[in-house]
Amino acid sequence: MKTSHKYQLHIIKVLLALVGAALALTQLVRADETCSSPYLARIDGQEEFVYVWSLGVEGLGDGADKLVTVDVKPDSPDYGKVISSVSVDGRNEAHHAGFTDDRRQLWCAALETSRVFIFDVHTDPAKPKLTKTIDNFAETTGGAIGPHGAYALPGRVLIPCLSNATDKGGRTALVEYSNGGNYIATHWLPTKDVARGAANAELADGYGYDARVLPRKNALLTSSFTGWNNYTTDFGKMTADPEAMKHF
Numbered sequence: 367m368k369t370s371h372k373y374q375l376h377i378i379k380v381l382l383a384l385v386g387a388a389l390a391l392t393q394l395v396r397a398d399e400t401c402s403s404p405y406l407a408r409i410d411g412q413e414e415f416v417y418v419w420s421l422g423v424e425g426l427g428d429g430a431d432k433l434v435t436v437d438v439k440p441d442s443p444d445y446g447k448v449i450s451s452v453s454v455d456g457r458n459e460a461h462h463a464g465f466t467d468d469r470r471q472l473w474c475a476a477l478e479t480s481r482v483f484i485f486d487v488h489t490d491p492a493k494p495k496l497t498k499t500i501d502n503f504a505e506t507t508g509g510a511i512g513p514h515g516a517y518a519l520p521g522r523v524l525i526p527c528l529s530n531a532t533d534k535g536g537r538t539a540l541v542e543y544s545n546g547g548n549y550i551a552t553h554w555l556p557t558k559d560v561a562r563g564a565a566n567a568e569l570a571d572g573y574g575y576d577a578r579v580l581p582r583k584n585a586l587l588t589s590s591f592t593g594w595n596n597y598t599t600d601f602g603k604m605t606a607d608p609e610a611m612k613h614f
Contacts, residue, residue: 403464403517404579404581405518405520407467407468407469409469412439414492415435415436415438415492416435416436419462420433421459422457424457430456431453431456432451433451433452433454433463433474433483434450435448435449435492436449437449452495454496454499455481457478458478458481459477459598460475461475461476461477461515462516463516464516464517465487465518466523466545468488469487470487470545471484471488471497471545472494474516475514477594478594482516484498484547498547500543504531506549507539507549507552509530509531510529510541510552510554511527511529511531511534512527512597513525521545522544522545523543524541524577525542526540526575526577526588527539527540528597529593529595529597530593533593534594535595535613536590536591536593537554537572538554538572539555539574540555540574540588555574555588556570556572557571571590573591574588574589575588596610596613596614
């Protein structure tokens with residue numbers, strides 16, 4: 367089928383408009399950290415360091431998980447290079463990390479051992495220092511395990527979890543700690559049997575994954591995944607197990 371010249375020009379105009387809109391959105395996205403907590407202290411300009419919470423590999427170096435610091439100052443002679451590496455105790459299935467609201471600390475979560483490693487990134491941002499390890503997470507929180515990450519709230523840290531210590535399935539909780547690393551509260555996610563005041567609880571399964579706050583709506587949103595039994599199993603083996611695939 368032939369396309370008229372007029373129609374071709376119309377298509378080109380539409381495509382140009384879409385490209386322009388995409389570029390505008392790109393500029394908006396670059397203008398702020400849209401995926402971060404709204405309670406984080408805002409930073410402007412060029413960031414100087416990138417912190418990489420990395421998995422340890424058996425037989426590679428000391429084999430331990432590490433917080434690695436990369437210099438990203440464009441005019442630095444060390445630009446793009448690793449300038450610091452801090453090992454923690456063992457391999458813990460390092461996952462996500464997050465700042466406290468004042469950006470003075472970086473909390474690094476471990477899915478398998480349920481440890482949380484707290485680093486001071488304020489005193490010397492180029493050389494983070496491990497200041498505290500939360501290694502009694504399950505006992506302190508009443509059985510929540512699988513801390514997925516750390517999300518800044520005013521004066522405290524919200525830790526969305528993936529599992530529980532009882533059956534290591536998907537039912538789990540949101541946990542609050544103070545910026546000082548002291549336990550505050552555990553909020554178990556609702557299920558259809560234990561709604562905890564939730565509306566439409568017949569759809570609730572108590573599973574968790576991540577969380578985000580939307581202050582203007584006075585809302586906290588959560589997502590869900592699967593429990594410890596599944597996420598610590600070889601992925602190919604898990605997906606081939608019909609029973610395991612029911613628990614998502």
